[in-house]
Amino acid sequence: MTDDVLTRTNGPIGHISLNRPKALHALTLEMCHTMSAALMEWEKDDAIEAIILDHDDGRGFCAGGDIAFLRDSALNDGGVSGRKFFHDEYQLNHQMFTYPKPIVAFMDGITMGGGVGISLPAKFRVATENTRFAMPETGIGLFPDVGGGWYLSRIGGRIGQFLALTGARLEGAEALWTGLATHYVPSTMIDDLKARIAERPGRIAGILSEPVGTPPDARIKNNADKIAKHFSSDRYEDILASLETAIADGDEWAQKERDTLGTKSPQTCKVALRQLAISAGLSDFAENMRMEYRIASRVLTRPDFAEGVRAVITDKTHDPKWNPATPEDVTEELLDAIFAPLPSKEEWKSL
The missing domain is CATH 3.90.226.10 (2-enoyl-CoA Hydratase; Chain A, domain 1)
Structure with missing residues (x-):
């Protein structure tokens, strides 16, 4: 377990907060393991009805994976530890994709690479004016992984291919327009929305839809x-x-x-x-x-x-x-x- 991820319960809510602000909450192997263990525990707990995923302090949501670690593995151990990271990170991605309880991911900030991998499996994907969504891997010799092939290939109009190749960044309203986000809310309302979800976890869709008005234009x-x-x-x-x-x-x-x-x-x-x-x-x-x-x-x-x-x-x-x-x-x-x-x-x- 690691302090880089905070896990707790709030009544019927299991709450996961990324807590590695100096690295923009980029995922480490230990963070993946902590998240996976919490999800396993809450899946078996009938008192937990839904999961909230967000970041704690600082800018976020999640800037990706631990790229420095992966490069070190490529150069110094033949990729052995890097493959272990990918293997277990992908297990977490799949676990979230198939999770039987609703997950609400608040993508309030940079959501790139590994951050995409843990937000897009969520049933509810909430963008804000702070969201900067991207899969920029081709710029560093990687590819849009963590399920990127699945999600990007299912956006219409070849927009997924455009995002995969160019690494273009989408603002929150653009993430909503493309379907990558399910909801758009002002960041000032997030705390209130989380409290309301904890009170009525069976009404998440309605709670997220009620207060938003018209999102900004999707450029x-x-x-x-x-x-x-x-x-x-x-x-x-x-x-x-x-x-x-x-x-x-x-x-x-x-x-x-x-x-x-x-x-x-x-x-x-x-x-x-x-x-x-x-x-x-x-x-x-x-x-x-x-x-x-x-x-x-x-x-x-x-x-x-x-x-x-x-x-x-x-x-x-x-x-x-x-x-x-x-x-x-x-x-x-x-x-x-x-x-x-x-x-x-x-x-x-x-x-």
């Missing part, structure tokens, strides 16, 4: 037609070519997004497109997590991850040297190897 919808057009293909080269054509016609939005993609790992952009294409056809979330664990096990120790973290997070030079360097160099054979089944004893298993 992303203004570019929805362009996203649907330019990100329509599952072939990365086609997306780049479509943007290039629009750039030649003077489209500044296309230029901005093409420039963004130029900073991303070609390998993991192609991985993300294949991942979402496969996820869209799956009917079992566990099968999705099994696939994502296979990808994570391979990508963790490939060159782009350690190099991406160095350039973007550790040294902050923002000059990653990707390997392979171009989309054309990322072969189908390489992708097949990344997605291939693991030895049976190494495959991901749910709790």
Whole structure:
């Protein structure tokens, strides 16, 4: 157990608060284990009717996973401890996805990577004006994991593919518009809403819907037609070519997004497109997590991850040297190897 997660009960509510403010509540392996243990205990407790998930002090909600730890594993133990982290984190993601009691996740702040993995399984996903939702993994040589393939592939209009490739950040109203959030509330009302949920846990949907009024305009919808057009293909080269054509016609939005993609790992952009294409056809979330664990096990120790973290997070030079360097160099054979089944004893298993 760890003090980086606070677990407690409030009448019929099991309450989990992330409590690692200096790291924007980024998840460690111990935090995942603490959350999972609490959920197991409350699942068997008939007195607990619903779960609230939030962050305690400081900015939040959750900025992702422990990237420094994962890079250290990639460089120093052949990815062994990193794979353990992914394995158990994905077990928590699946546990929450299949949890029999309603979970209310308050995404009041940065909600990225691992934070997406623990908020999107919740039945109620509450965004605020502070929400900044993103899956920015392609910028550090990773991919949108923690169930990202499942969730992003189920957003209409190819918006999920756009988010997966570019790492674009959504504000709270945009998260609501895309369906990634189920509700939008002003952050000043959160404490009152939590108290009301504790009083009437059977009326969560009504409580969250009553006080909000009209959310702000979702800016992303203004570019929805362009996203649907330019990100329509599952072939990365086609997306780049479509943007290039629009750039030649003077489209500044296309230029901005093409420039963004130029900073991303070609390998993991192609991985993300294949991942979402496969996820869209799956009917079992566990099968999705099994696939994502296979990808994570391979990508963790490939060159782009350690190099991406160095350039973007550790040294902050923002000059990653990707390997392979171009989309054309990322072969189908390489992708097949990344997605291939693991030895049976190494495959991901749910709790």
